[in-house]
Each structure stands twice: as C-alpha cells, then as structure tokens.
Amino acid sequence: MGNEWDAIVIGSGPNGLTAGAVMARAGRSVLVIESEDTIGGGSRTDEAFGTGIRRDVCAAVHPTGYASPAFAELGLADRVEWLVPEVSFAHIFSRGDALGVYRDPVRRASELGDDARAWRRTVALGTGAAHDALRMPAFPRHLPRMARFGPQALMPVDALVRWAFRTERVRTAFAAVAAHAIRPSDALGSAAPGLLLGTLTEAGWPVAAGGSQSVVDALAAIILGNGGRIETGRRVRSARELPTAGQVFFDVSPRALVQIMGERLPSRYVRRLERFEYGGGVCKVDFLLREPIPWSGAGAEELLSTATFHIARDRAQISGAEADVAAGRVPDRPWVLGGEPTRVDPSRAPAGTHLAWAYCHVPAGCGSDVSDRIVAEIERCAPGFTDTIEGRIVTTASGYEDYNANCVGGDINCGAANLRQLLARPVLSARPHRTPVPGVYLCSSATAPGGGVHGMSGYRAAKTALRDG
Ligand SMILES: Cc1cc2nc3c(=O)[nH]c(=O)nc-3n(C[C@H](O)[C@H](O)[C@H](O)COP(=O)(O)OP(=O)(O)OC[C@H]3O[C@@H](n4cnc5c(N)ncnc54)[C@H](O)[C@@H]3O)c2cc1C
Structure with missing residues (x-):
C-alpha cells in the first residue's frame, strides 16, 4: 500500500515551511502539521495591541531572509515586499x-x-x-x-x-x-x-511589509498552490500518530525529536542529540x-x-x-x-x-x-x-x-551558537539534516546554519531528501 503523503512536515516555522515549499515545488504531496492555531513559529505577526496594529511577536528584521539563497530560489522577492x-x-x-x-x-x-x-x-x-x-x-x-x-x-x-x-x-x-x-x-x-x-x-x-508574517504566508502559499495541506492546532507527540509518509521533516528541537521518535532513533544518535546545548x-x-x-x-x-x-x-x-x-x-x-x-x-x-x-x-x-x-x-x-x-x-x-516549544528555555535560536555547534549542528556530519532513520530529517534552526528567518535549514533538509529519493 502506498503512503498517504510523500512528505510530512512537523512545525510551520520558516524552516518547516521552506522544506514543505521545496518538496511541493518538486511535485511531492505535502502535509504540514502545526501545534499552534496559526502558522509561522518565530516569524508570526499578531494584532495583540488591537485590530490593524501589526506586531511582530518574535523576528522583526530580516538581513538573512533578504539574502537567503533558499528564498531567492523560491521566488520570495515576488511575494514579499x-x-x-x-x-x-x-x-x-x-x-x-x-x-x-x-x-x-x-x-x-x-x-x-x-x-x-x-x-x-x-x-x-x-x-x-x-x-x-x-x-x-x-x-x-x-x-x-x-x-x-x-x-x-x-x-x-x-x-x-x-x-x-x-x-x-x-x-x-x-x-x-x-x-x-x-x-x-x-x-x-x-x-x-x-x-x-x-x-x-x-x-x-x-x-517585511506588513510584518514578518508575510514571509511565512508567502511560503505557505507556495505549499498550498502546489496542492499541499496545512493543519494547525495539532501538536505531534508521537510518530505513531502520523499518517504514513515517504519522508518526514521535523521543524522541532532535538529534544522534541527524541521525544516524538522514541525508540525509533538509534540510542547512539539520541546520546549525541542529548549533548546538544541550548543558549x-x-x-x-x-x-x-x-x-x-x-x-x-x-x-x-x-x-x-x-x-x-x-x-x-x-x-x-x-x-x-x-x-x-x-x-x-x-x-x-x-x-x-x-x-x-x-x-x-x-x-x-x-x-x-x-x-x-x-x-x-x-x-x-x-x-x-x-x-x-x-x-x-x-x-x-x-x-x-x-x-x-x-x-x-x-x-x-x-x-x-x-x-513556541522550539524556544527551549527562551533560546530564540533553538540551540547555542557555541564553537562546537557552529561546526556541528546538531551533530558533526556532512549532511547534518539527515537522521540515521531513513526518510527522517531534522530541519529546524537547531541544524546548520542556525538561527534566523532564512529557511536554509529547511531548504538543505529538503534538498537532501530529494537526493535520497
Ligand atoms: C524574540 C525573538 C526575536 C527574533 N528576532 C529575529 C529577527 O529579528 N530576525 C531573524 O532572522 N530571526 C529572529 N529570530 C529567530 C527566528 O525567529 C528563528 O530562528 C526562526 O523562526 C527559526 O525557524 P524554525 O522554522 O527553525 O523554527 P520556529 O520558527 O521556532 O518554528 C517551529 C514551529 O514548530 C512548531 N512545533 C514545535 N513542536 C511541534 C510539535 N510537536 N508539533 C507540531 N508543531 C510543533 C512550533 O509551534 C513552531 O510554529 C527571533 C526569535 C525570537 C524568539
């Protein structure tokens, strides 16, 4: 029996949505699952001060997004002012x-x-x-x-x-x-x-004109425009509750990956992820x-x-x-x-x-x-x-x-930018987004190149997955 989806993405931050957009543009069927009621993770804009007053809850300024090779390839300049x-x-x-x-x-x-x-x-x-x-x-x-x-x-x-x-x-x-x-x-x-x-x-x-939400909305539009689906208000607690999929992308912290995947992750890899430090x-x-x-x-x-x-x-x-x-x-x-x-x-x-x-x-x-x-x-x-x-x-x-569960201890980058993690994020590998479980990828800012709204972790994870099959 075939899989229900080619790709499932857990978490709709800029990296999760970039992974989803790259996969959807490559013709893969994509489902994004987000625990909160709105998409965007650290790139959301709300109206907590009142209707028509747009406040960036987290990220506000976008030097890395503006320069991002991933966003350039996805044509974000045509969708975000x-x-x-x-x-x-x-x-x-x-x-x-x-x-x-x-x-x-x-x-x-x-x-x-x-x-x-x-x-x-x-x-x-x-x-x-x-x-x-x-x-x-x-x-x-x-x-x-x-x-x-x-x-x-x-x-x-x-x-x-x-x-x-x-x-x-x-x-x-x-x-x-x-x-x-x-x-x-x-x-x-x-x-x-x-x-x-x-x-x-x-x-x-x-x-971003209108707030940082414009960036994630543009990524979501690419997924939806290519036939994908986004479900909000659904926290994933265990891999067992997921529909079947060829490839799964985790836009979550290493800690959450270990919790969700449980015994499916080899213990040696779990130990390496447990050494990952938050800032x-x-x-x-x-x-x-x-x-x-x-x-x-x-x-x-x-x-x-x-x-x-x-x-x-x-x-x-x-x-x-x-x-x-x-x-x-x-x-x-x-x-x-x-x-x-x-x-x-x-x-x-x-x-x-x-x-x-x-x-x-x-x-x-x-x-x-x-x-x-x-x-x-x-x-x-x-x-x-x-x-x-x-x-x-x-x-x-x-x-x-x-x-946002990815902000472990309030760490805005989901992982310290210490020397070890500049070079090995989350582990030392030429393909740091690939986990030892075939078809499972970590794509949050806990992976190279680290924090910021640039989508590069999601992009690299998706490109690795497309090469893998
Ligand atoms: C206060 C603050 C200010 C910042 N300022 C800037 C800035 O000005 N410029 C900049 O470039 N960057 C800034 N950042 C950093 C930037 O927001 C992050 O690096 C970026 O959002 C990381 O993207 P991500 O996709 O990896 O994760 P996130 O954006 O954190 O998204 C992860 C998503 O996954 C969801 N999720 C987690 N666990 C589950 C689960 N089990 N099931 C389902 N969904 C789940 C979360 O709800 C969230 O929506 C700031 C961050 C903060 C907090």
Missing part, C-alpha cells in the same frame, strides 16, 4: 551620540571614520561570503572570501575587534552585532554572527507609542532611517551583560537590541500610532520581567520616551518557551 532602510542599524552610545551603519559604501565610510578601511577589509566580505556561511557545511563557492571569513569567525569577538579596529566606537558597534547570538565576547567563535550580519549591512537589514534567552517588550521614540541631538538622522538599533554605552556593557547571562545572572545593566518598524513601514499601525520593540538577553529559563531595565536604557538615550508609551506587552524567556 522587503522594505530596506538606508541605515542597516544604528548603535546608540548615549543621548545624541550614535553611529549609523549605512548600506551606501561612501556614507558608511564617512560614519566609520578611521575604521572605514578596516571594516571593509574585515567585515564587508560580500554577499557571496554570506551565502557560503548560510549554506554551511557545504563546500564554499567563494573560497578566497571564505578563507578570510572562516578564521576570523572562529575568534572571540573581543580579540577580533581589538585586532581589527582602532576606534572604540566601531569596536563597540561590531561587538553588539556579534552579540546577537547571546555568547560571551571572550568565547571562541563569538565573532561569527558579527561577520555574517556585518557583511549583510551592505545589502541591507530590511523589514540563553531574551526578555522582550513590545511598545505601542503615541509618537516615535524621541531620539534627539547628533545622530538622530541615522536613527530615523533605520529599523534596528543597539544601545550600549561601551563594550564593557555588552561583555558584562553577556558574561552575566552565561553565568546564569540577570544583567543589572543589559545592552538593548530594538527597532521601530513603523518608521520604515507606516502601514503597520493607524496614523498617530507607532510601534517599537526592544529586548535584552537573560539566562536560560528566566521568568523575570526586566522591561524596566530595558526602558531605562532607552530613556537614557531618548529622554521623554516613557511619556510616549501607551501600551506594552512583555514576554519573558520562559514565556517564549510557552509560546
């Missing part, structure tokens, strides 16, 4: 003191000053290098660029910035980009995310504002034309906060990562209403609301901010795990 600000991100040191990293090389060089050439040499390695990093562990197509990217990526970010840059401002700005991955800045490999995201500042750090978490605040954040003074121009800001007075604030998180302490003075989507996409809220979000890193599993510390940092740089707040929604790290 990317709004690309002139300034990829602004680093705010204090009131009136900010540094904007522009897409335009001439404006970027003038902002980076004495470190313009060093940035070009160290960070701006081109889209080809970014594509190679996103295709990991495939053999690089741009060897000379990757020969520079690779060794630098393995360095601790502290060492890289001291070696590469002369000015403390640029060192701090780069350290914040690298710290997106929630790693101590003296850890080997902590420079890697800075190099990937840094090189993508040239292409741009866009938002720190985030505490995020979404703000409904009467007016945009009142950044003032020198640097305000940059802040007005970007979707992403980082706040840290200096490098010590970033390294201190990340060391605290790694040691299981909530930072007293966190560094803050945030954005104001309505500056770039006014369609997200009615006239006179503005949206902002900001988060900081906290230890894994932390249930504390640290929004006051986040607000204090923004207020330090934008006096009067507090008076503009009309509403706020706080999601703690443990709240993120309740929201």
